Amino acid sequence: MSDTLPVYPWRLAPEGLATRRQLRAMGLRPGGQPVVAELQRPRRRGRPPLVGYLYRVAQAKPVRPMTEGRSRALAAALRARRICPQCRRDAGYCIPRSLGACVPCADNH
Numbered sequence: 001m002s003d004t005l006p007v008y009p010w011r012l013a014p015e016g017l018a019t020r021r022q023l024r025a026m027g028l029r030p031g032g033q034p035v036v037a038e039l040q041r042p043r044r045r046g047r048p049p050l051v052g053y054l055y056r057v058a059q060a061k062p063v064r065p066m067t068e069g070r071s072r073a074l075a076a077a078l079r080a081r082r083i084c085p086q087c088r089r090d091a092g093y094c095i096p097r098s099l100g101a102c103v104p105c106a107d108n109h
Contacts (some may be wrong), residue, residue, distance in 0.1 A: 083095075
């Protein structure tokens, strides 16, 4: 994406542009608008920079309100992430994708 987009160094983006996370903190969402710029944070040891995409705050739309149906769907999805696929028990926490199972099951393998 950086071929045609302006690129700004970390913490030096102009006023009026924000990342998705910054928009969310303001109660906004990109609302279908295109990415207008890129933010790059350098890293050590020759690794490529971290990239964040910037959107215009003026064109952002308010976050959609949480409805009863969306709330139920979110609760069901979070509940499903707590069930261990190996022992089929509720782990009491969201199982890390890196483990793929609850900690006791992951430790046994």
